[in-house]
Amino acid sequence: MGEETESSVKRENQDVKDENTRAPEEDSGVKYYKREEVQIHNMSKDTWLIIHDKVYDITSFMEEHPGGEEVLLEQAGADATESFEDVGHSTDAREMLQQYYIGELHMDDRKKVSKKEVYITTSKDTRSWTTWLIPTIAAVLVGVMYRYYMLEHKSS
Ligand code: HEM
Numbered sequence: 479m480g481e482e483t484e485s486s487v488k489r490e491n492q493d494v495k496d497e498n499t500r501a502p503e504e505d506s507g508v509k510y511y512k513r514e515e516v517q518i519h520n521m522s523k524d525t526w527l528i529i530h531d532k533v534y535d536i537t538s539f540m541e542e543h544p545g546g547e548e549v550l551l552e553q554a555g556a557d558a559t560e561s562f563e564d565v566g567h568s569t570d571a572r573e574m575l576q577q578y579y580i581g582e583l584h585m586d587d588r589k590k591v592s593k594k595e596v597y598i599t600t601s602k603d604t605r606s607w608t609t610w611l612i613p614t615i616a617a618v619l620v621g622v623m624y625r626y627y628m629l630e631h632k633s634s
Pocket of ligand 1: 527558570572
């Protein structure tokens with residue numbers, strides 16, 4: 479009887495240990511992962527991905543992915559932001575990501591200039607005024623030249 483209690487205590491301790499070594503899903507505070515840490519999880523039974531500097535454990539999603547397991551495995555343990563965006567995933571797909579979120583990519587491992595910033599500097603707003611200004615100037619010039627031409631013809 480005493481033995482039974484001892485073994486159940488042991489099992490309980492084991493459970494606690496497993497809980498601690500598992501990917502943390504803490505309520506308080508965000509967990510930061512180094513790139514090397516993410517890289518270890520690069521197989522079909524243990525798959526992590528980085529998308530937009532966030533880390534996802536997609537192990538349970540592998541077989542469910544509508545685009546197939548293969549494409550995910552190719553990106554396993556790495557930054558899949560570009561391939562994820564290239565496919566043009568739906569809003570539903572983006573919302574699905576939340577379920578697999580486990581933390582953030584460590585600040586030291588983030589790229590210095592994010593794609594977002596590049597997009598902002600080349601946004602349409604800064605270019606749009608030049609697209610109508612040049613034809614307008616051209617039209618005014620043609621108008622002025624036409625007036626001069628007509629005046630000269632009248633006087634001669
Ligand atoms: C955890 C991350 C991902 C989630 C939650 C996800 C989810 C989805 C979903 C819901 C679809 C169905 C179409 C849609 O709703 O957009 C889809 C399609 C697809 N995904 Fe993903 N995806 C993920 C990562 C990736 C990555 C990293 C790649 C590329 C390497 C990829 C490649 C594709 C392809 C090729 C399709 C099929 C598109 C088509 O047939 O039109 N996905 N994915």
